Structures are given as C-alpha cells and as structure tokens.
Ligand SMILES: CCCCCCCC/C=C\CCCCCCCC(=O)N[C@@H](CC(C)C)C(=O)O
Ligand SMILES: [Zn+2]
C-alpha cells in the first residue's frame with residue numbers, strides 16, 4: 185500500500201485512524217458476537233472515554249483484523265486529509281475508465297442517554313438491533329464500504345475501474361475540513377469522477393403514505409438550505425423593573441409567527457412532481473389515480489402529504505426552530521435573546537425568496553437576522569436517464585441486493601452535496617425519528633445488507649457498459 189506522507193507521522197496517524205475505526209467495528213462486533221463488554225468510563229458530560237485494558241486492546245486489534253487486506257493491499261493508496269479525514273485510492277487496471285467515489289462520514293451528532301432504551305454510545309444489542317448514535321447516520325456506510333471491499337479482496341478481486349473512498353470527520357458541521365478538503369485534494373490532482381455516492385435516501389417501506397410496497401429512492405438533487413440566527417439585543421436590567429416587552433417575549437412572538445405561517449405549498453413545482461407521477465402505480469386506489477394526474481389532484485395530494493413531517497418536507501420549504509438561548513440569571517433582564525432557524529428550501533424556491541418571506545412574516549425590526557454557516561439554493565439535478573452510468577449502476581446494485589422495485593430518482597430532504605444519495609437500508613416510518621433522534625439503531629441484517637450493497641456496487645461499477653434495467657419478476 186503506497187503511503188503519501190512521512191513514514192513516522194503516517195504510523196501515528198494510521199494508528200489513530202485504526203483505533204477509532206476499530207472502536208466502531210469492535211463495538212458492533214462485540215455486540216454481535218457477545219464478546220466481553222467494553223468498559224466505557226463517562227468523564228463528565230459529552231462523548232464517553234473508553235479506558236481500555238490490555239485484553240480489550242487485543243480484542244480491538246482482533247476486530248481490526250476485519251480489514252487486514254484493505255490496509256495491506258498494494259492496490260490501495262491511503263492518505264490522511266484535513267487532519268482527521270481519510271482518503272483511499274483503490275487502483276484499477278484500466279485507466280480508460282473514469283474513477284468513482286464512495287463517501288461516508290465518521291462523525292455523529294451528539295446524544296444524551298435520556299429516552300434511549302440502551303445508552304447511545306454503548307453499541308449494545310437488543311432484539312436483533314445494535315443501538316448507537318451513528319448506527320444509521322452514517323457508520324453503517326463506513327463499515328459497509330470498507331467491509332465490502334475487504335470481502336472482495338478476500339476473494340482475489342482486482343478492480344478494472346479505480347475508485348476513491350472518502351471518510352469525512354466533520355460532515356455534521358458542514359464537512360468544511362473533511363469532505364470538502366477531500367474534494368479539493370482530488371481537484372488539485374485534476375481527478376474527474378464518473379460519479380459520487382453519499383448518504384441520502386433509503387429503501388422506504390411504508391414511509392410514503394399509501395404505497396403498496398417498499399420503494400427505493402436515489403437522491404439526484406436536494407433541497408437548498410439556510411440557517412439563520414435571529415437576535416434581539418437591548419440593555420440588561422434588574423428583574424424587579426422589567427420592560428413592558430422582554431427580549432425573550434419579542435423573539436418568541438417572532439418565532440411563533442414563523443411557525444404559524446409556513447412557507448407556501450410548492451408541491452409539484454419541482455422534480456418531486458415527476459417522481460410521484462413515475463411512482464403512481466405504487467399507490468393504492470384512489471391515490472394511484474391522483475398521483476397520475478397531479479395537474480388536477482396536486483393540491484389534494486399535497487394536503488395528504490403535508491400531514492407528516494417527512495411528507496411536508498417534500499411539499500414546501502420547511503422552517504425548523506432548533507436553538508433558543510436567552511438569560512443568565514433569574515433576577516437579570518437578559519441583554520440578548522438568540523434563536524436559530526433552519527430552513528430547507530423547496531427546489532422551486534431560492535434563498536432570497538425565503539429571506540423575503542421570513543422578513544415579511546417576522547415584521548419586527550428589533551429582530552436581527554444573521555447567518556454564520558454556508559447557505560445555498562437548491563442545486564441542479566444530477567443526470568439520471570437510461571444512459572447515465574452512475575445512476576443506472578447504483579440503481580442496478582439496489583435491485584441486486586434488495587430485490588426491490590421500483591427504484592426512482594428523488595429530492596433528498598437533507599443535504600449531502602453529492603451527485604447521488606442513497607443509504608442501503610430499509611427504513612420504516614418509525615425509523616425516521618431515529619436520525620439525529622433517540623434510539624438510533626440498526627439491525628444485524630441491516631449491516632449485512634449494507635456490506636452486500638457495496639460488495640455488489642463495486643463489482644457493478646467495474647465496467648463501461650451502462651446496465652440495462654432488468655425488471656424483477658417478483
Ligand atoms: C413523501 C415523503 C418522502 C420522504 C422520505 C424521507 C426519508 C428521509 C430519511 C432520512 C432523513 C435523513 C436526511 C438525509 C441525510 C442527510 C445527511 C445529513 O444529516 N446532512 C446534514 C448536512 C449538514 C451540512 C450538516 C444535514 O443537516 O442535512
Ligand atoms: Zn449523515
């Protein structure tokens with residue numbers, strides 16, 4: 185395996201990577217194979233510190249040997265990017281084929297034990313599910329990609345088409361130092377990609393109201409996003425002499441107006457219209473008739489969809505009040521009240537239209553909007569016709585592994601800024617709240633399916649022939 189950094193620093197950094205990855209793999213494997221508990225010592229709040237004893241260290245490296253071929257293959261070039269992200273280049277034999285890239289992220293959003301059936305960082309197993317923050321978003325894909333390749337190497341696989349594996353360390357805060365640095369690294373080397381696959385949609389089983397069977401959606405575009413801080417300032421004071429209107433009251437009233445006046449229904453004005461029309465036969469009567477005639481039934485269909493948070497996310501630009509901070513002490517009138525609002529912008533709208541509508545709704549110049557994270561309009565739609573190799577290869581790999589039809593293009597409601605977005609998992613309605621929520625978990629079959637998907641995708645990508653869509657005789 186060619187290393188592109190000084191041997192000494194690579195040794196240390198590779199050790200860090202190996203240890204962190206081994207924790208993930210070990211936790212999943214420990215629970216799967218009932219190995220002794222990892223002693224997790226909580227040091228105050230936040231993520232747990234794992235104090236390893238010697239025999240546990242051995243166990244971790246045992247678990248790590250799950251990837252010996254990947255780290256020892258002469259076909260694989262590894263490098264550390266942005267201090268904590270990882271880039272693997274798997275060399276193919278046919279340079280006439282453009283490489284593709286599989287991206288996943290190692291980092292997770294925070295979690296506290298409240299409401300969880302098992303501690304969020306325990307990796308404990310219950311009724312066939314492994315519980316843990318990141319099990320769905322996105323560690324199953326990290327393990328699926330690496331283990332899928334490991335199993336291919338074990339069977340003597342040598343790729344024709346080169347490909348990259350990018351494992352980011354800061355996706356949940358925008359990927360600025362991880363995925364974005366990986367893409368920059370490839371751009372400086374003038375690497376052109378055939379396609380790029382990241383997280384996004386899944387195989388949706390009962391998630392879309394009125395569907396007769398599971399539907400796999402491949403995200404070919406996504407909603408835009410803007411996150412705004414709304415701040416109200418004014419001099420502090422003694423709580424025994426409160427002003428007629430407090431900063432908290434002013435800001436709360438503005439937020440309530442935002443929540444009570446959602447952005448307009450844009451259903452059918454973006455690519456989601458075509459998606460539902462293509463899926464019309466997948467709905468029970470009379471929804472199948474309605475989906476096939478959105479020109480007439482669009483308003484009624486959107487009223488049905490918007491009854492659920494996920495359906496509403498397809499219908500309009502969503503307004504999520506996510507952070508509220510004010511006050512320092514019970515007898516001090518707060519100097520500042522600040523709230524954060526996260527908008528996910530429907531493909532038929534723009535950042536400017538959202539800002540305009542927001543200002544009209546808030547109607548209070550004491551509330552000052554600002555933004556300190558990147559924002560963007562809904563991006564263009566990635567190619568996904570019958571001739572598009574990347575899309576058709578992902579689609580073929582889905583039908584190979586899930587035996588599911590249909591597979592359709594969709595608008596991802598979350599953001600990954602990648603060409604295609606698919607997570608090889610079957611998601612039911614009750615699973616949606618697990619993303620960034622409580623009781624995030626993955627079934628042992630689920631982990632196996634993810635590994636099978638990448639095992640299949642890597643092989644299916646190893647050609648220049650666009651797969652012809654086989655229609656399953658289910
Ligand atoms: C008719 C209804 C269909 C809707 C089905 C919804 C299924 C959605 C399943 C899971 C939702 C996860 C959202 C997609 C993954 C997004 C990854 C992510 O969290 N990205 C961050 C990036 C940000 C820059 C930090 C995000 O906040 O979007
Ligand atoms: Zn994610």
Ligand SMILES: [Zn+2]
Nearest residue numbers: 293321356620
């Ligand atoms: Zn996430």
